[in-house]
Amino acid sequence: MKFLKPALFFLFLFLSNCLLAQNDIVLKTNGDEMRGHVTKINDKDIQFIYENETLEYNIPISEIIKITFSSGRIEYFDNHEKVSFQNLEDHHNKVAILPFGYIKDQETSNATMTKKIQLETYTIFKNKAVNLQFQDPNTTNSLLIKAGLTNNNIEGYTMGEICNILGVEYVVQGLVSIERSSVTGFSNTQTTKKDNRNNAYVDGKGHIVGDISNKSKTNSSSFNTTTQNYSTNITMNIYNDKGDNVFSKEHSSFWQTEDAYKITLDFLARKTPFFKK
Known part of the structure; x- marks a missing residue:
């Protein structure tokens, strides 16, 4: 003790x-x-x-x-509005793409994919922008970090406040959801037949030389493959610096591949007022 x-x-x-x-x-x-x-x-x-x-x-x-x-x-x-160091009039015609929400098989922890889809969306819009200046995603993410915005607290801010933090007039926000669906099976059998042709002939003495019979040989091979299919659904929203939702659309992809979200992103971007026809 x-x-x-x-x-x-x-x-x-x-x-x-x-x-x-x-x-x-x-x-x-x-x-x-x-x-x-x-x-x-x-x-x-x-x-x-x-x-x-x-x-x-x-x-x-x-x-x-x-x-x-x-x-x-x-x-x-x-005091988060002071982070942008810009006045509202400086926001005009500027757009930021937020990191997209990403859910695959009900898992939401893939931070790499949220940034990857953010960059892919930025590229789609930037190539077809109509008198708009799209903020580089690295700048967007840096400003969010400096303002203390994370996945855990971003819901505590309005989209208007986020626009002001980023110094833009509009923000694009979205969610990509991918789920395993059916499995497609495919089987194929290949058959190869080889014939031994009649190669007999009659020599000068009238004798038959060679094999006069027709023989054939058949070989068969088969293989099976399976393909995992996916169902993809994307929601895309656009908000202005007043917090108004100026565009909202949801679309399910026709394609069943794992990367079908790329085609669907392009489809939704074309439906927005930002996209040059």
Whole structure:
């Protein structure tokens, strides 16, 4: 027992140090992250001490997007519109493509595909744009990150607010859903027949030389293949910087291949007012 109390003391000290090592993270409207400890939140500013420092700073709330506390709690501040550094009149005729939602066989965790479809949609529109400037997806994603928008909290923002964050007049948002459907089987049998032709002849003495019989040989081979079919459904929406939905359409692909979404994306893009006929 005499060793138990010192052990508990050092365990408590270790856990305390671990907790103290965790930082609050303040995300500013210019994209900077401040790591340290928020000591107080006032009406117009917060009091903040940087990690491994003792000097206390006052940071205006107008410069803060959110605070992620060491406990995991997140507090948002209504300053996200300042991230774009643009006025509404500068948004005119500018379009951003958001990362598409992607569901395959009810799984939604494929971040690579959401960006891939975003880029493919951008390419389709950019090649057929009508007096519109399409924002590069890398710029779009960077601005979203700087504003603190993630898949977990983006539903807390209106599409009008997202337009203002990205500095565009319109955003294109969509969902691609792919599900396994039927399996198609195919079998084929090939038969090869080889004939031994009559190669007999009569020599000068009237004797028959060679084989006068007709023989044939038949070989057969068969193979089976199966193809997995998919059903593809895509929803595409366009919103303006006022939050209005100016286009909405859903379409199921006729094709049953896994990459049929590409054809369907092109089909839906042609239906939008952005596409040059």
